[in-house]
Amino acid sequence: MLEQDRIIKINIEDEMKSSYIDYSMSVIVSRALPDVRDGFKPVHRRILFGMNELGNTSDKPYKKSARIVGEVLGKYHPHGDSSVYGAMVRLAQEWAMRYTLIDGQGNFGSVDGDSPAAMRYTEARLNKVGEEMMRDIEKETVDFQNNFDDTLQEPKVLPTRIPNLLVNGASGIAVGMATNMPPHNLSEVIDACDAYLDNKEITIEELMQFVKAPDFPTGGYIYGMSGVREAFLTGRGRVVMRAKANIEAETTHDKIIVSEIPYNVNKADLIKSIADLVSEKRIEGISNINDESDREGMRIVIDIKRDANSSVVLNKLFKMTSLQSSFSVNNIALVNGRPKTLNLKDLVSNFVEHRHDVVVRRTQYELRKAKERAHILEGLIIASDNIDEVIKIIRAAKNPNEAIAGLIERFNLTEIQSRAIVEMRLRQLTGLMQDQLHAEYEELMKQIAYFEEILANDEVCRKVIKDELLEVKAKFGDERRSEIVYSSEEFNPEDFYADDQMVITISHLGYIKRTPLAEFHSQNRGGVGSKGTETRDADFVENIYPATMHNTMMFFTQKGKCYWLKVYEIPEGTKNSKGRAIQNLLNIDSDDKVNAFVRVPSLTDQDFINSHYLLFCTKQGVIKKTSLEQYSRPRQNGVIAINLREDDQVIEVRMTKGDNEIIIANRNGRAIRFNEVAVREMGRTATGVRGMTLDNDNDEVIGMICIKDKETESVMVVSEQGYGKRSDIDDYRITNRGGKGVKTLNITDKTGKLVAIKSVTDENDLMIINKSGITIRLKVADVRIMGRATQGVRLINLEKRNDEIGSVCKVVSESPEEADPSEEDETIINSENISSEEQTNDEE
Numbered sequence: 001m002l003e004q005d006r007i008i009k010i011n012i013e014d015e016m017k018s019s020y021i022d023y024s025m026s027v028i029v030s031r032a033l034p035d036v037r038d039g040f041k042p043v044h045r046r047i048l049f050g051m052n053e054l055g056n057t058s059d060k061p062y063k064k065s066a067r068i069v070g071e072v073l074g075k076y077h078p079h080g081d082s083s084v085y086g087a088m089v090r091l092a093q094e095w096a097m098r099y100t101l102i103d104g105q106g107n108f109g110s111v112d113g114d115s116p117a118a119m120r121y122t123e124a125r126l127n128k129v130g131e132e133m134m135r136d137i138e139k140e141t142v143d144f145q146n147n148f149d150d151t152l153q154e155p156k157v158l159p160t161r162i163p164n165l166l167v168n169g170a171s172g173i174a175v176g177m178a179t180n181m182p183p184h185n186l187s188e189v190i191d192a193c194d195a196y197l198d199n200k201e202i203t204i205e206e207l208m209q210f211v212k213a214p215d216f217p218t219g220g221y222i223y224g225m226s227g228v229r230e231a232f233l234t235g236r237g238r239v240v241m242r243a244k245a246n247i248e249a250e251t252t253h254d255k256i257i258v259s260e261i262p263y264n265v266n267k268a269d270l271i272k273s274i275a276d277l278v279s280e281k282r283i284e285g286i287s288n289i290n291d292e293s294d295r296e297g298m299r300i301v302i303d304i305k306r307d308a309n310s311s312v313v314l315n316k317l318f319k320m321t322s323l324q325s326s327f328s329v330n331n332i333a334l335v336n337g338r339p340k341t342l343n344l345k346d347l348v349s350n351f352v353e354h355r356h357d358v359v360v361r362r363t364q365y366e367l368r369k370a371k372e373r374a375h376i377l378e379g380l381i382i383a384s385d386n387i388d389e390v391i392k393i394i395r396a397a398k399n400p401n402e403a404i405a406g407l408i409e410r411f412n413l414t415e416i417q418s419r420a421i422v423e424m425r426l427r428q429l430t431g432l433m434q435d436q437l438h439a440e441y442e443e444l445m446k447q448i449a450y451f452e453e454i455l456a457n458d459e460v461c462r463k464v465i466k467d468e469l470l471e472v473k474a475k476f477g478d479e480r481r482s483e484i485v486y487s488s489e490e491f492n493p494e495d496f497y498a499d500d501q502m503v504i505t506i507s508h509l510g511y512i513k514r515t516p517l518a519e520f521h522s523q524n525r526g527g528v529g530s531k532g533t534e535t536r537d538a539d540f541v542e543n544i545y546p547a548t549m550h551n552t553m554m555f556f557t558q559k560g561k562c563y564w565l566k567v568y569e570i571p572e573g574t575k576n577s578k579g580r581a582i583q584n585l586l587n588i589d590s591d592d593k594v595n596a597f598v599r600v601p602s603l604t605d606q607d608f609i610n611s612h613y614l615l616f617c618t619k620q621g622v623i624k625k626t627s628l629e630q631y632s633r634p635r636q637n638g639v640i641a642i643n644l645r646e647d648d649q650v651i652e653v654r655m656t657k658g659d660n661e662i663i664i665a666n667r668n669g670r671a672i673r674f675n676e677v678a679v680r681e682m683g684r685t686a687t688g689v690r691g692m693t694l695d696n697d698n699d700e701v702i703g704m705i706c707i708k709d710k711e712t713e714s715v716m717v718v719s720e721q722g723y724g725k726r727s728d729i730d731d732y733r734i735t736n737r738g739g740k741g742v743k744t745l746n747i748t749d750k751t752g753k754l755v756a757i758k759s760v761t762d763e764n765d766l767m768i769i770n771k772s773g774i775t776i777r778l779k780v781a782d783v784r785i786m787g788r789a790t791q792g793v794r795l796i797n798l799e800k801r802n803d804e805i806g807s808v809c810k811v812v813s814e815s816p817e818e819a820d821p822s823e824e825d826e827t828i829i830n831s832e833n834i835s836s837e838e839q840t841n842d843e844e
Contacts, residue, residue, distance in 0.1 A: 024175035028339055032174035034181075036333040036342065037354035038133065038158040039165030041172060043087045045158055046076040048101065051126050052134050062105050062123035069119050076147050076154050085119045092124060097168050098183035098217045099476065101130035111218070111261075111298070112268035129476055133160045139365040141358045159358040161472050163189045163351045165333060166211075177339055179332040182214035182231075182239060182263070187477035189348075190469045193355075196348050197462045204233055204345050211344060212484060213239070214327070219260035219481040220244050223324065231329035232344040242485070243323040247310045253287070254310035256317075258300035260481075262325045267291070271300060273321050283320060285313045309498035316496055355465050360455065363464075367451035370444050372416075377441040379417025380424065384434045386411065390421060497549045497568040503767075504545045504553065504570060505579060510593050513579030514570045517546060544767055544809040547599045554631065556596040556616075557588060558649035562641035564603075564634035587637045596653035603632040615676065616642050617652040617664060617691060617704040623737065624688030625679045628655065643687045652704040660706040663715060663732060664692045665744055665757040666699050671715075672741030673732040676706070690738040703757040714785055716760045717745045718768070718795060720752030720804045725792030726760065726785045746791045756808035764810045768796050771806040780810070 034041050040048075050072040056063050069084045077084055090096050092104030095111045106122035109115060116122065141159040146152070169183040192210040196202055213228045221242040222228065231237025241262035248255045261267060271291055277283040285308025292299040302317075304310045318324040331342045335350060342350070383390045393410060397403035400422055407418040427433060454461050501517040547553065547567050555563040563586040571580045582594060603609060612628040624642055631641065642650060656676060665671040672692045679689060692701060707713055710729050718724040725745065732742060745754055760766070762781040769775050776796050783793065796805065 028174045028177070029334065029337060032172035033177075033179055033332060033334050033339055034165055034170040034172070035157055036165060036335050036340075036347065036350040038160045039163070039168060039170060039333075040158060041087075041170070043077055043079070043084060044091065046072050046154060047084065047088050047091065048126065048130055048133055048158065049137075049155055050076060051102075051124075051130075052137070056125045057131055058103060058125060058127050060125060062103075062125050065104075065106075065119035065122040065124050068124060075152055078148055081119070085116075088124065089116045089122075091130075095218050098215060098481075099129050099162070099167055099186060100127060101133065101168075103127040103130075111266070113266040129162065132162050132472060132476075133158050133164065135159065135161055136358065136362050139362045141361045141365070157354070159362075161355070161468055162186070162476070163193060163348070165351070166347050169214075170333070174339070177332055178330060180328055180330045181333075182327050182329060183216060184211055185215035185478070185480050187473050188212060188215070188480075190473040190477065192344075192348050193352050193469055194466050196345075196352055197466050200349070202345070204343055207344050207348060208232055212480075214329075214482065215480050216241065216263035216327075216482045218263050218265070220262050220483075221485045222482050223485050225484065225486055227326075227329075231331070235329070235331035235341040235343045235346070237329045239327040239329060241325055241327060241482070242318060244483075245314055245317075245323065247314065249310075253306045254304040254308075256302040256304065256310060256314050258302070258323065259298055261298065261300075262322060263327060265322045265325060267293070267298070267300070270322050274302070274317065277320055283313065283316050284308065285310075309500075312496055312498050319496070352465065355469075356461065359461060359464055359468075363451050363454045363461075367448060367455070370448050370451065374441060374444045374448065375414070376417060376420045377437060377444065379411075379413050379420055380428070380437055381434075381441065382411055382413065382417075383407075383421040383424065384428070384437060394422060494550050494566075494568070499548050499550045502547050502549060502567055504547055504567070504597070506544075506582065506594055506597070507579065510582045510588075511579035512570060512582045512585065512594075513573030513577060514547075514567060515573060515575055519575040544769055544807055545597050545599065546809070552600045552603050552634075554598040554600060554653075555582075555586060555594045556598070556641055556650050556653045557592045558595040558651075559589065559592045560640060560642040560644045560650050561588075561592070561638045562631055563588070563594075563638040595650050598653055598655050600628070600655065603634070611657060613656050613658050613681065614641075615654045615656050615662070615679070615704070615706065616650060616688060617654075617701060618642075618644060618648045618688070619651050619700045620645065620648045621664065621666075621690060621692035621694055621701050622648065622688045623662070623664070623679055623691030623704075624686055625656075625658070625676065625681050626684055626686070627681060630684040640685050643685055645687065651701060654704065654706050656706050660708055661710075661729075661734070662691070662704060662706060662737075663729075663757065663759075664701055664704045664741070665717065665754060666692065666694060666701050666741070667753045668695050668699050669717075669743055669745040669747040669754050670695065670741040671717075671732055671744040671757065672737070672739050673707075673729075673734050674737040675734065678737045693738060693740050695740065702754050705757055705759040707759055709761075712761045713759045714761070715744070716756075716758040716766070716780065716783070716810075717754060717792070718756040718758075718766075718805060718808045719745060719747070719792070720755050721750060722768075722794055722796040722798045722805060723751040723792045724783065724795040725790060726780070726783050727788045728785060729759075731788035743789045746789055748791065751791055752804065755805050758808060758810050760810050766795070767809040768805060769807045769809075770796070770798070770803045772803050774803070 030042055032041065038045065051068055054063065054068065054071055056068060065085060065088065068088065069081050072084050073081055088102060089108050092100055092102040092108050094100055102124050103126070104122060104124045107117035108122060136159050137155060143156045144153040145156050147154050165181065166184045166189045167186050169181040171180045172178065188211045192207045195207065195210055208229070213222045213225065221244060223240040223242045227238040227240060231239065243258050243262060244260035245256050245258045248257055261270060271289060274289055278286045285305050286302055287305045288303040290301045292301055304313055331347065332339050333342055390407065393406040394403045397406055403422050404415060404418040407413055407421055408415065454464060502514040503517050504512065504514050506512050549567045551567050553565045553567055553570070555565065565585060570585070573579050582588060583590070598614065601608065609629045609632045610627065613625050614628055614631060616624040622645070644650070658676060660676045661673060662676050663671050663673045682688065694700065705715065707729055713729060714726045715729060715732070716724060716726050727744065745751065747753060760780045764780040766778050766780055767775065778795065783795065786792065
């Protein structure tokens with residue numbers, strides 16, 4: 001042959017196309033994707049079949065893994081020993097398979113990612129579940145095909161009684177597609193199969209009543225159901241998994257105990273990642289982490305520092321480590337040799353149809369075998385009834401073939417029957433054996449009738465399938481390992497912050513911060529005070545408000561706009577830091593500033609926001625009442641809270657229940673008291689009505705209080721020079737709104753103008769902040785109740801400084817006991833939560 005005759009010229013583009021298509025189809029069909037019927041890729045199917053052919057079953061001794069791998073490699077799967085051994089090892093790993101199919105003995109790896117021992121060291125055999133995969137395979141239930149060298153036969157699919165694809169899941173990367181299917185609980189899946197057998201029109205939602213969610217071998221929590229539902233409905237979704245972690249409180253410090261981790265998470269890598277986050281200071285509050293896992297189970301112990309909040313640390317671990325991870329569901333499997341994305345009903349129906357096909361083929365096989373045996377028995381019975389004549393014919397024959405022919409001619413038998421008679425043993429001539437022949441024949445007739453009924457009646461066939469499934473459930477079904485938490489998959493930002501008490505400080509120039517309440521100190525009346533906040537030149541602290549971290553802060557500017565922030569969104573600062581410019585947190589105009597603030601427990605509580613109101617008071621004495629609900633939808637750019645007249649400003653905003661008594665005070669020491677019901681409810685953008693008539697153009701309103709409990713509350717007023725007093729509420733008579741009011745403090749040059757009015761009880765403390773930044777905390781109980789028109793007593797000593805009081809705030813006192821004057825730096829700060837009733841009091 002000439003050289004040029006051996007060269008075939010082809011188009012390289014066509015060759016690349018056809019070759020790559022051949023390769024990709026080989027990967028898709030014969031390597032990477034599982035069959036929807038038995039849930040296996042070829043390698044797993046060949047491993048189980050090879051072990052079964054070896055007789056390596058659960059009732060026999062273990063065999064060396066190398067022996068099994070050699071069998072599979074040499075007969076069915078010529079693709080390398082490591083691929084076969086790796087697949088076999090996974091079938092034996094309890095943390096990888098929801099229901100293991102192989103019983104391994106030796107080192108088969110660990111959840112820490114340790115490699116298994118070499119196959120020459122380990123041993124294995126099929127377990128009971130693995131044997132169920134091949135039950136009835138010898139009864140022509142599935143098609144067989146030639147192996148790679150056409151010397152042996154191997155099954156195209158296994159006649160499994162277990163819905164393996166749903167129960168154990170699968171994962172694989174093919175060409176242009178991949179599959180990733182989670183495991184499920186066997187009992188739930190079989191219940192769903194039974195429901196489908198009863199009603200083929202069943203919906204996916206109805207099937208989800210049985211198969212509630214995936215069930216991972218490592219346990220943990222399935223966190224949220226939206227991804228699960230999407231995966232069941234469409235075949236694609238995202239299942240969020242969380243570790244099972246409990247907080248154990250001890251006298252010295254808390255501990256987080258992790259007993260179950262998400263599926264496919266490497267425990268050793270998880271611990272290392274947590275340690276790295278701690279060393280990088282990305283997670284604060286962890287002092288130590290130990291792996292105390294043993295044969296009893298998993299136990300990861302995370303020690304929490306004494307001053308850290310264990311719940312916050314745990315939530316940060318969920319967010320930043322694989323203690324919370326997700327499983328991306330992609331249900332692609334081979335249906336009739338073609339890859340297809342399958343929903344829950346598709347998976348159930350394909351398995352049930354496979355079982356139907358297996359049962360029908362098995363019944364046909366058993367019927368054929370029963371008829372063949374019955375045919376022989378009919379001949380044996382004829383022979384036993386005519387035994388003397390049969391013996392005579394056999395003895396007269398020169399050879400077996402002549403005897404067979406003689407029997408056929410005499411008794412009109414078939415060759416098969418005649419041959420069975422000739423080969424019959426003498427012991428079958430006894431009377432007992434003849435009775436057994438008749439009994440066996442009668443039993444066979446019943447079986448043949450039953451098999452024919454299965455094949456003729458689809459309802460009977462479905463009952464057989466169902467009974468076999470229920471038998472599997474009784475043998476291997478168990479409880480769920482993964483618990484379902486019906487909540488959102490998204491992290492709630494509040495999870496990362498303890499609901500601690502804070503003090504929100506806002507300076508005159510608009511600097512804001514949050515500081516733990518415990519940083520402030522309680523002193524006696526008349527003390528000098530301690531340095532509270534560093535401010536810029538010409539700036540001073542103007543507002544200070546107590547709140548908790550999970551509260552919503554509503555900011556009201558002097559121009560009448562409303563903004564929202566969660567307390568944890570406000571930057572934290574020390575007692576001495578100046579804070580951060582509020583313009584950097586809120587979209588406030590450069591010529592505007594926050595003048596009032598309201599703390600709300602939650603803007604999502606409909607009962608709360610519909611039963612509470614916001615009461616506005618302006619510098620010119622205008623008052624307005626609006627439902628809190630109209631301010632319950634935060635916007636980044638804020639909303640108009642009140643329409644103001646020219647030269648007016650918002651000075652106070654209170655949250656009320658609509659039935660309080662209101663007291664408004666002005667700089668000249670006068671106050672007016674009236675019922676809140678006198679102010680009608682208005683819209684969010686309304687202007688309001690007159691609440692107090694001012695004395696002159698230089699006068700202005702300095703504050704407004706809402707009285708809730710006249711028995712325990714009293715009116716506290718404070719002047720610029722540090723004087724203040726408490727008066728009974730009844731000293732202020734109730735009048736109509738809009739009047740000039742009555743005297744509340746005797747204003748003199750010594751006292752200065754009025755700067756604050758508060759409603760207080762003996763349990764309150766006062767936080768007084770000077771314009772120079774000096775703070776003092778004193779107990780309200782130390783200030784005696786006096787007449788309405790008196791001058792009051794000195795609350796803070798300003799004689800040594802050219803200073804004035806900038807802001808006054810009340811907080812809840814921890815104890816009525818007074819602090820020792822010699823220990824004025826001792827911290828005696830309230831550590832109790834502010835009650836919900838206090839939250840509606842609108843402390844500033």
